[in-house]
Amino acid sequence: MYPAQWARERLLTSRILRRLSEHIPGFKHHEPEGRMLANVAVNDFRNYVKYKPPSPNVDQGEYADCWAERWLDKWRERVKLVFRPQDGHVFAKHEKLIRDTSFLWSRFPHLNEALELVVDALIDVGEICFTNLLAESTLRGELLRYKQLCRSDEEALRRIQVDPLKVVKEAMYRAKSLRHVKGPLVWLRVDEHIWRSSTGKIVEEPPGNGEEEWEQAVFGIF
Numbered sequence: 001m002y003p004a005q006w007a008r009e010r011l012l013t014s015r016i017l018r019r020l021s022e023h024i025p026g027f028k029h030h031e032p033e034g035r036m037l038a039n040v041a042v043n044d045f046r047n048y049v050k051y052k053p054p055s056p057n058v059d060q061g062e063y064a065d066c067w068a069e070r071w072l073d074k075w076r077e078r079v080k081l082v083f084r085p086q087d088g089h090v091f092a093k094h095e096k097l098i099r100d101t102s103f104l105w106s107r108f109p110h111l112n113e114a115l116e117l118v119v120d121a122l123i124d125v126g127e128i129c130f131t132n133l134l135a136e137s138t139l140r141g142e143l144l145r146y147k148q149l150c151r152s153d154e155e156a157l158r159r160i161q162v163d164p165l166k167v168v169k170e171a172m173y174r175a176k177s178l179r180h181v182k183g184p185l186v187w188l189r190v191d192e193h194i195w196r197s198s199t200g201k202i203v204e205e206p207p208g209n210g211e212e213e214w215e216q217a218v219f220g221i222f
Contacts (some may be wrong), residue, residue, distance in 0.1 A: 078130070118175050144175065
């Protein structure tokens with residue numbers, strides 16, 4: 001990264017953290033819950049800047065402010081905070097996905113480049129929150145589909161290696177289809193007392209979202 005680009009990213013990142021502090025009462029990015037939130041936001045912002053960099057004639061502060069507003073709205077729409085132990089089955093499902101695809105995941109050709117393409121597909125349809133996690137879950141979902149069509153991991157790997165770009169395109173299509181899914185895409189297990197005291201209003205549900213919508217989410221479980 002060139003010095004000027006690094007300086008610009010630092011400036012924009014600082015602006016993002018300041019914006020989060022303004023919108024979330026009690027937000028402190030150096031505390032555990034706040035640090036997690038800040039890390040997700042900064043990574044999402046970096047992905048967004050790579051895909052849609054600000055033009056030279058756009059005020060960079062306004063660019064960062066606009067993105068932060070959209071990101072917070074998307075968080076409220078797409079992230080469900082889980083406080084109850086009985087919701088653990090959601091996380092068990094994601095852990096199983098990771099286990100079942102570990103062989104193919106570790107051997108997938110050009111994995112980082114593939115994930116970048118899936119992230120771009122998410123951003124293209126406005127999914128700008130938890131982009132890295134959603135991209136990974138979506139690509140793993142495609143790998144699992146190949147595995148289920150084959151008799152062994154080795155056979156699935158041979159099929160994937162014939163045309164890995166086809167797998168990536170299918171994952172990108174699946175990522176873009178998320179715009180048709182209502183409710184959360186990410187479940188986040190947190191300590192209720194710590195989270196509510198440190199991040200305040202960000203836990204509020206957007207108007208009109210009922211419990212039935214929460215149950216429709218199928219990707220990106222964290």
